[in-house]
Amino acid sequence: MSSTTAFIAELIRAANGIEKLTHYEVSRLLDRSIDTIRDMRSHTGVAGIHSARDVLIDLRLSSERARDLLPEQARDILIEAADILRSLKIELDRTE
Template sequence: MSLTTAFISELVWAANQADHLTAFEKRRLLDRAVVTIREMREQVGIAASETEADPVIDLQTTAAGIERQTGDQMREALLDAANMIRTLRIILDETE
């Protein structure tokens, strides 16, 4: 299992356990996801976007206000991050 696949699994697991994770653990996962997505986008050749339309900005906003997020919002953010990384991994695998 690659590191990317393991991280996707970790995000999905965390989404299913969101009510049992600490704010620190949730923030750390989202921050790692943002870094991973940005690095993978760079590898694919997707230009960085710092607009509000960028879903990565939503992940950062969620991480910054982690204490105000509901369990459903956290699950959605973690699953969105996992899906973005999975999609980018598929694109990277096709270009190799």
């Protein structure tokens, strides 16, 4: 299992057990997601697209306000991050 696949699984597990996570843990997962997405996008050439940056802004804002997120909102944003990573992994695997 690749590190990206393992991280996607970690995000899904965290989303499914959101009530067990602290706000800090949610924020750290989102920060890791941002870094990973940014890195993967640079490899796919998606990094310069304006709408691609908007998703990173949304994730950053959610990370910064993790304390104020309802559990459902935190779960949804973790699933969104996992979905973005999954899509980027598929694209990278296709180009290799």
